[in-house]
Amino acid sequence: MRLMNTTTCSLTDDSNPEFIANPQYAIFSHRWSGNETTFQDHDPAKLRTVDSKTGRFTPQAWKIRGACAQARVDGLRWLWVDTCCINKDSSSELSEAINSMFRYYRGVKVCYVYLHDVTRASGFRVAGSENSGRRPRYSEWFSRGWTLQELLAPKVLAFFDRDWYCIGSKFNLAGKIEHITGIDSAYLTAKKTMRDACIATKMSWMAGRTTTRIEDMAYSLLGLFDINLTPVYGEREKSFLRLQRALMEQSTDESLFAWKASKHNLPIAMDDSQCKRGDWGLLAPSPQCFRDCGALTIKGKDKSSRRAEGGLSWTQQGIRMPIPSADAWEYNSIFDQRNNLRKVQFTLNCWRPNTRYRLDDFAYSTEHVPESGVGDLRFSIGGGESGTSLQAVPIIVHQPQIGDV
16 A cells, blocks of 8 residues: 655655554545546655646645645645555556555545535535526536445545535535435444445445446445455456356345346447347346335345245356246246246345335336346245245346447
């Protein structure tokens, strides 16, 4: 881990005896813009010198200087800045940083969020739009993929406007942040932990966000799920499939399959030309498919009403799942059954609270939701009121592979 000295702006690493003696540090979170100060062109002298043409500090230097100044006020000697504390020309260092990012933010003394597009008077709204009478436009920071973990991981987080005036903390602004992001304020105030949120709920927090690189929609989620993946830039949407496969290997949380898709969030190109848009498979093509899953839970149902957990596994052909043997289906593709107008149903072990504050089973039918993922699979294989288990035969649900767009 590389760090910046908040007084000299020089860079060091966490093996420095001075850091080891006092390892508390701050982190600077911001919306990237053009010409950011990278590791290669970092020069402490430039951060202390105004631009000869404008007589002002560059926007990039202004951001970093402000973060260093605030850290010094808070008695912190070290600052982590994602633009210049990572040598992105080193694939191994970049991979380590991506997989360690959540830990960096979790271990911070305080995180400073710099909102370049707001003023103290506008709050979280983009400066100039607060009195327009139109739908409010909030700071870009809230719509970026990487800033999701930057919001959730730090225990202490403070927001600053473009002039480095403090707007408030994550704790006392939790209600406003919930309104903007859809994230339950209980997760922002530590009343709930990340362990309390199921996979689908966490995915829903990413829906609506964007990243410059498609792959980062998956890589920016690694810390939320405590997953390690080797970044492969160029694989595009395949990165999100790799993330979901990794989640299948380490968890029995079936809300992973509780997504819905439409023609607007399915990939344009897929390797399997025989696969129709509505026959995507059980793994979602994008976090956008989890947009409506914020209220899902895998807790609260009486165990006697649950289907036995597990039983779904990854194979080279797709996802293997158990089907009751009453229909005597063969070991083949679910799409063959669809072509024969055979309905497949599967009740997932996840639920959505209803208006009576009870938990409704989460399930759909293939006959009514032709463009959903697992939402179309609803059947029971055991448990229930009788407490009996049905014999099952395995069915492979084909998982298309995304080709290059």
